[in-house]
Amino acid sequence: MSSHFRAIARHTVFPVTLVAMLFVGDRILEGAAPPESVIVIWFGLMPWVAFLERVLPRYADWNRSHGDLLTDVIYFPTNLVIAGSLSALWAVLYLKAAIALQQAVGSPLWPSDWPVAFQVIFACAVAEFFSYWPHRWMHENAFLWRFHSVHHSPSRVYWLNGIRAHPGEHVFRGFLSGIPLAVLGAPPEILAWWTILTRVGGLFQHANIDFALGPFAWIFSIGELHRWHHAAAKEECDHNYGDTFILWDTVFGTRHLPPDRPAPEEVGIRGLAAYPKSWWGQIVAPFRWREIEARSGGIAERSV
Numbered sequence: 001m002s003s004h005f006r007a008i009a010r011h012t013v014f015p016v017t018l019v020a021m022l023f024v025g026d027r028i029l030e031g032a033a034p035p036e037s038v039i040v041i042w043f044g045l046m047p048w049v050a051f052l053e054r055v056l057p058r059y060a061d062w063n064r065s066h067g068d069l070l071t072d073v074i075y076f077p078t079n080l081v082i083a084g085s086l087s088a089l090w091a092v093l094y095l096k097a098a099i100a101l102q103q104a105v106g107s108p109l110w111p112s113d114w115p116v117a118f119q120v121i122f123a124c125a126v127a128e129f130f131s132y133w134p135h136r137w138m139h140e141n142a143f144l145w146r147f148h149s150v151h152h153s154p155s156r157v158y159w160l161n162g163i164r165a166h167p168g169e170h171v172f173r174g175f176l177s178g179i180p181l182a183v184l185g186a187p188p189e190i191l192a193w194w195t196i197l198t199r200v201g202g203l204f205q206h207a208n209i210d211f212a213l214g215p216f217a218w219i220f221s222i223g224e225l226h227r228w229h230h231a232a233a234k235e236e237c238d239h240n241y242g243d244t245f246i247l248w249d250t251v252f253g254t255r256h257l258p259p260d261r262p263a264p265e266e267v268g269i270r271g272l273a274a275y276p277k278s279w280w281g282q283i284v285a286p287f288r289w290r291e292i293e294a295r296s297g298g299i300a301e302r303s304v
């Protein structure tokens with residue numbers, strides 16, 4: 001790719017993709033299909049993001065397997081089933097909580113009279129708050145880090161490892177992050193727009209695509225911002241906790257995007273060389289932490 005074309009591509013791939021997906025979402029919501037159908041956007045975007053990684057890679061070496069591809073391929077269906085099952089379970093609890101809360105307050109909690117755009121922004125801000133803190137706790141609490149370390153263990157960042165997470169993290173974060181929108185009674189249309197934004201942002205969060213953030217560096221927690229989150233050095237990794245947006249990192253002072261240097265190619269968990277690469281090894285890793293540390297030749301930077 002010529003340098004001129006690459007420069008144009010760097011600045012356009014994300015905004016063009018975002019606008020295109022918002023347009024597709026609008027068409028879906030205007031049609032007869034149920035609002036939850038917008039999830040097809042997520043699956044439809046995957047091959048596009050994988051293609052962009054090939055033609056516009058941030059780090060060429062991250063496009064080859066580091067012994068992690070099979071593990072990620074296993075995580076994909078298993079976590080979809082686990083997350084889906086847990087969501088169904090949590091939904092029952094949320095519904096009971098929502099009914100109890102609305103009865104106590106005596107009126108609908110969701111601001112349905114607001115313009116749709118403001119409702120969507122409100123939904124994103126509220127949901128992110130309940131995602132930001134559990135994520136941050138998983139970094140700051142050594143026991144929770146044992147579970148979250150699964151997500152940080154790969155030595156590269158690419159689109160497929162976005163779904164790599166320990167089932168224990170799904171239980172913890174999935175339960176907390178689903179609370180606000182369900183309990184407040186967000187309408188299906190608003191949930192659909194929130195889903196579109198979070199799915200597009202989610203895929204560009206881990207994508208090994210060399211794209212410029214521009215003004216989106218103050219909106220989405222994606223690309224270069226999230227590569228800093230995967231930095232091997234603990235002091236740099238403990239930033240940019242936003243699940244899709246960078247709002248609460250900006251508010252709470254954990255936004256990290258040095259203007260003078262790029263996010264490092266060295267990602268993963270420093271000092272934990274013996275961390276297992278297999279799916280099962282990672283599932284049981286939180287319960288064998290001392291053993292992994294011992295085999296790594298010492299204590300990891302984050303030890304219980």
Ligand SMILES: [Zn+2]
Nearest residue numbers: 135139148229
């Ligand atoms: Zn993290």
